[in-house]
Amino acid sequence: MEQLKIFDFVVVGGGIAGISAIEQICLRLPQSSVLLLSASAFVRVATTRLKLTTHIEELQIQEEAVNDFHRRYPNVTVVITKVDKIYPILHIIKDSLGETYGYRKICICSGSVPKLVDLESPFIVGLRDTDSAADLKMKLAKSKRVCVLGNGGIATELIYELKNIDVIWVIRDKYIASAFVDGGAAEFLMNCADDTDKTSQHAKSLRYTTSHVSSDVEKDIPGCALGPNWHVSLELTGALEKKNVSIEYQTFIKDVNVTKPASCPGTEEWPVYVTLNNGKVFGCDFVISATGVSPSIPDIEEGKPFAVGRDGGILVNQSMESSIQDIYAAGDVCTVNWDVAFHWFQMRLWSQARPMGSYAGLCMAASLLKEAPPLLDFSFELFTHVTRFFGFRVVLLGLFNGQKLGGKYEALVRVTKGVEYLKLVVQDGKLHGAVLIGDTEMEETFENLILNQLDISRYGENLLNPDIDIDDYFD
Ligand SMILES: Cc1cc2nc3c(=O)[nH]c(=O)nc-3n(C[C@H](O)[C@H](O)[C@H](O)COP(=O)(O)OP(=O)(O)OC[C@H]3O[C@@H](n4cnc5c(N)ncnc54)[C@H](O)[C@@H]3O)c2cc1C
Ligand SMILES: NC(=O)C1=CN([C@@H]2O[C@H](COP(=O)(O)OP(=O)(O)OC[C@H]3O[C@@H](n4cnc5c(N)ncnc54)[C@H](OP(=O)(O)O)[C@@H]3O)[C@@H](O)[C@H]2O)C=CC1
Numbered sequence: 001m002e003q004l005k006i007f008d009f010v011v012v013g014g015g016i017a018g019i020s021a022i023e024q025i026c027l028r029l030p031q032s033s034v035l036l037l038s039a040s041a042f043v044r045v046a047t048t049r050l051k052l053t054t055h056i057e058e059l060q061i062q063e064e065a066v067n068d069f070h071r072r073y074p075n076v077t078v079v080i081t082k083v084d085k086i087y088p089i090l091h092i093i094k095d096s097l098g099e100t101y102g103y104r105k106i107c108i109c110s111g112s113v114p115k116l117v118d119l120e121s122p123f124i125v126g127l128r129d130t131d132s133a134a135d136l137k138m139k140l141a142k143s144k145r146v147c148v149l150g151n152g153g154i155a156t157e158l159i160y161e162l163k164n165i166d167v168i169w170v171i172r173d174k175y176i177a178s179a180f181v182d183g184g185a186a187e188f189l190m191n192c193a194d195d196t197d198k199t200s201q202h203a204k205s206l207r208y209t210t211s212h213v214s215s216d217v218e219k220d221i222p223g224c225a226l227g228p229n230w231h232v233s234l235e236l237t238g239a240l241e242k243k244n245v246s247i248e249y250q251t252f253i254k255d256v257n258v259t260k261p262a263s264c265p266g267t268e269e270w271p272v273y274v275t276l277n278n279g280k281v282f283g284c285d286f287v288i289s290a291t292g293v294s295p296s297i298p299d300i301e302e303g304k305p306f307a308v309g310r311d312g313g314i315l316v317n318q319s320m321e322s323s324i325q326d327i328y329a330a331g332d333v334c335t336v337n338w339d340v341a342f343h344w345f346q347m348r349l350w351s352q353a354r355p356m357g358s359y360a361g362l363c364m365a366a367s368l369l370k371e372a373p374p375l376l377d378f379s380f381e382l383f384t385h386v387t388r389f390f391g392f393r394v395v396l397l398g399l400f401n402g403q404k405l406g407g408k409y410e411a412l413v414r415v416t417k418g419v420e421y422l423k424l425v426v427q428d429g430k431l432h433g434a435v436l437i438g439d440t441e442m443e444e445t446f447e448n449l450i451l452n453q454l455d456i457s458r459y460g461e462n463l464l465n466p467d468i469d470i471d472d473y474f475d
Contacts, residue, residue, distance in 0.1 A: 006102030014038030017331025017357035018109035024361030061227035129223035143285035150290035152179035165238025309335030355379035429457030
């Protein structure tokens with residue numbers, strides 16, 4: 001019988017979290033044996049594209065063929081496969097082809113899957129990886145009207161990127177992009193929605209392509225989540241001459257039906273009909289459910305299952321270790337379960353998947369060496385996120401929407417229509433969060449003010465006075 005190969009480290013998933021974990025393991029223990037088991041034929045490597053401040057950076061996410069990755073890290077064996085079951089007592093793992101591997105430490109970085117709206121219909125699609133993006137492009141090309149459900153990152157990006165199609169955007173809130181910004185910022189973005197100049201500016205910053213044909217192991221296993229500017233090379237274009245967006249606020253989809261309901265206005269026939277809870281009914285070609293994600297966790301076969309958080313993620317302690325010994329988790333699949341810094345909280349973003357993966361790698365290496373886990377690094381002391389919505393750079397800092405402040409805070413706002421939107425979240429004379437839209441160049445100042453908790457009450461609204469260089473105050 002062939003002897004079971006035992007690896008020092010096994011990492012499940014070749015997304016940003018998994019690759020960041022491997023990079024750190026290989027830096028710390030270059031001679032160790034590492035096995036990467038990933039369902040996708042490409043891995044995602046994150047590098048810093050632009051460092052805006054100590055904490056805020058724009059990432060460049062690149063796809064790399066697994067063979068190239070192995071060439072860079074010869075101690076890493078890569079197997080493209082789906083992990084099915086983990087046996088924590090035996091310390092072995094089985095894949096869907098029946099192969100078994102042994103591990104000393106294992107890190108689960110299997111990401112998440114789209115959490116589609118709870119209505120059974122083949123006309124409802126989600127978006128996660130290269131395959132689902134290619135499917136979406138094909139479907140759109142034949143479509144005249146699409147319904148987008150959800151008000152988070154994907155929906156906000158899609159609404160801006162879709163071309164030549166009627167879009168009905170169904171959201172539960174009073175304003176758009178509520179998973180990221182407040183009502184004021186949403187209004188600013190809406191007012192700029194037709195600024196075509198911004199579209200072309202954005203296209204020039206292309207850093208990422210999705211032109212290859214994905215060869216993910218099985219159709220039901222997601223590849224890596226899409227990277228920045230995933231839409232730029234895709235041309236998400238419908239079959240009409242122009243685009244028209246209408247927004248249905250404070251409502252949700254009650255039902256989808258292939259039979260036309262009597263209450264549906266008009267004579268046109270559609271593949272599917274959507275009924276909203278506000279009573280409106282309309283036909284469309286299909287529905288895009290951009291309604292969040294669910295962590296994608298392999299099965300545990302012995303002993304207790306993973307302890308999971310309310311959002312279904314594997315609970316991890318401050319060393320990124322799960323409730324099961326020698327099993328770590330990082331990225332979208334995990335839910336942090338430690339007393340986090342006041343100005344930090346978890347969101348499923350690659351800006352968090354990367355430091356979580358790196359830190360998990362360091363903790364696993366320390367554990368193998370029987371050393372104490374390293375201290376949490378500065379990435380976990382302040383929430384930061386930089387992205388682009390409606391062609392604008394959006395920087396979110398700390399408790400940018402007053403999270404954790406119990407509604408008792410003051411918001412200082414400066415808006416220059418079409419140019420910038422700045423909001424500061426202040427409580428008891430201290431800055432706790434900021435939303436900066438546009439090229440404000442204020443990131444560093446506000447980052448410092450949140451971190452050092454200086455009393456800013458005497459500066460009042462001057463903090464946002466464009467005629468005053470506030471850096472002078474703090475020199
Ligand atoms: C359309 C879209 C746009 C986004 N835009 C942004 C953005 O602008 N900014 C931002 O910060 N974040 C963005 N995100 C979120 C970000 O992509 C994720 O938070 C991040 O990629 C999570 O990284 P991960 O390594 O945890 O998971 P993933 O990147 O999803 O990687 C998971 C890996 O595990 C593999 N896998 C899964 N199950 C198994 C299994 N059983 N066996 C073996 N392998 C398995 C998958 O194939 C994949 O390789 C976006 C997400 C989407 C879907
Ligand atoms: N630029 C960026 O930073 C981007 C980040 N991402 C990330 O990728 C992941 C997937 O994005 P996405 O799917 O947009 O998820 P998000 O978590 O960003 O947003 C989910 C949205 O869906 C809504 N929702 C959830 N369930 C329902 C329902 N049953 N009916 C109606 N609305 C519902 C939520 O509303 P409510 O708030 O009312 O619950 C929320 O507005 C997220 O982790 C996201 O952060 C994705 C794209 C871009």
